[in-house]
Amino acid sequence: MTLPTPQPGVLDIAPYVGGESRLDGVDRIIKLASNENPLGCSPAAKQALVASVDALNRYPDGGATALRAALGRRHGIDPARIVCGSGSDELIGLLCHAYAGPGDEVLHSAHGFLMYALYAKGAGAVPVTAPETDLTADVDNLLAAVTERTRVLFLANPNNPTGTCLTADDLRRLRASLRDDVLLAIDAAYAEYVVANDYSDGRDLVEATANTVMLRTFSKAYGLPALRLGWAYGPPAVIDVLNRVRGPFNVSAAAQAAGLAALEDQAFIDLSRDHNTYWRDWLATRLRDLGLDVPPSAGNFVLARFESSERAEAADAFLRARGLIVRRMAGYGLPESLRVTVGAGDENESLAAALAEFLGPE
Numbered sequence: 001m002t003l004p005t006p007q008p009g010v011l012d013i014a015p016y017v018g019g020e021s022r023l024d025g026v027d028r029i030i031k032l033a034s035n036e037n038p039l040g041c042s043p044a045a046k047q048a049l050v051a052s053v054d055a056l057n058r059y060p061d062g063g064a065t066a067l068r069a070a071l072g073r074r075h076g077i078d079p080a081r082i083v084c085g086s087g088s089d090e091l092i093g094l095l096c097h098a099y100a101g102p103g104d105e106v107l108h109s110a111h112g113f114l115m116y117a118l119y120a121k122g123a124g125a126v127p128v129t130a131p132e133t134d135l136t137a138d139v140d141n142l143l144a145a146v147t148e149r150t151r152v153l154f155l156a157n158p159n160n161p162t163g164t165c166l167t168a169d170d171l172r173r174l175r176a177s178l179r180d181d182v183l184l185a186i187d188a189a190y191a192e193y194v195v196a197n198d199y200s201d202g203r204d205l206v207e208a209t210a211n212t213v214m215l216r217t218f219s220k221a222y223g224l225p226a227l228r229l230g231w232a233y234g235p236p237a238v239i240d241v242l243n244r245v246r247g248p249f250n251v252s253a254a255a256q257a258a259g260l261a262a263l264e265d266q267a268f269i270d271l272s273r274d275h276n277t278y279w280r281d282w283l284a285t286r287l288r289d290l291g292l293d294v295p296p297s298a299g300n301f302v303l304a305r306f307e308s309s310e311r312a313e314a315a316d317a318f319l320r321a322r323g324l325i326v327r328r329m330a331g332y333g334l335p336e337s338l339r340v341t342v343g344a345g346d347e348n349e350s351l352a353a354a355l356a357e358f359l360g361p362e
C-alpha cells in the first residue's frame, strides 16, 4: 500500500515551538518569552473588536479596504500597494511559495528569524544562511552567499532574536549590489520600537526599486498577536502576486476592525515605545553589569549570552523554578543565549533579581 506522501522539504520542517505560558506547580507566571507588549493593546482596539461581533454572520471585506486606507494615511503610502495578511508570518509563507520552489534558495542571515527557513522548506526550497558579524547581519556576507538559485533574501531589521539592526545606508548598499531578480524582503516587525535616526523600515527602497518588499505586523508594538494581522508594502507586481496567492478572506473581520482602531491610537504606540526604550536599556545595563554579554537591541527584547550552553540551560531552569519564562535559543544556533522580552517594570526587576541570584557569589 502506498500512502499519501507530502512534497519534498515538508518533512524536513521542525514544527515551530512557541513561547510557553504555563509552568507546572507555579502560580504566578511572568512570561517574557514571546516579544509581547507588556502594556496590552489600545483600548480602542478592544472596543472595535467587541463591536465587530454584530456582523459575525458576514464574510469580512476580502480586500481589507478600510484598513489599507488607514495604513496608507498613517504611513503616507499608496493603499493599492498594501496587502494584509494573517500575521506577517502568512506573508512570509506566501512570498516563499510564490517566488521559490524546489531547488531554489531562500537566503537569510545566520541567526535570522526562524520562519524564513521554515516556509522556504515548505515551498520545497533550500534555506541558505550567511554568517553574521557580531551577531549582526553582514551585507558583504549576504551578497557573497547569493547564487544563481537565490530567489528571495529575507532580512529582519531589527532582527529577532539578536535585536541588532542595519542602517538605512546598509540596506541601500545591499539592494544596490543584489541581483535584480532576487526579491529583498525587509521584515520590520519591530519598526515601531526603533529610535535610531539612521534607521529605515525599508519603505524608501520599496518606493525606489521594483524588487523590494517591506513586512510589518500588529503583533508587537500594537499588542494584537492573538488576532493575527500583518501587512506587506511592495511594488505593484509583487502586490499583484500576493493578491493572487492569498486566501480571499485571509484576514478576519475582527482583526481588520481592531487593527483599524489601533492605528488611530498613536498615543498607545508612543507609550509602548517609551516604556520599551527605558526598560530595554535598563535590562541591558543590568544584565551586562552581571557579566552577561548583551548585544545592542533595537527591539522589545534583549539577548543574554552566557559563557556556555550549560550555563544558559541552568539559568533557564533557575528562572523557571521562580515562574519566569524566557526563551531558549538553541533552535536559533545560539544555545548559550536566552532571549528576554522587555516586560512590565516589576517583571523586569524580578527577572534581573533572579539572574543576579543565579549568577551571584555562591
Ligand SMILES: *Cc1c(COP(=O)(O)O)cnc(C)c1O
Binding pocket: 035, 086, 087, 088, 089, 090, 113, 156, 159, 160, 187, 189, 216, 217, 218, 219, 220, 225, 228, 229, 230
Ligand atoms: C514576531 C515577528 C514577526 C511577526 O509575526 P506575526 O505573524 O505578524 O505575528 C515577523 N517577523 C519577525 C522577525 C518577528 O519577530
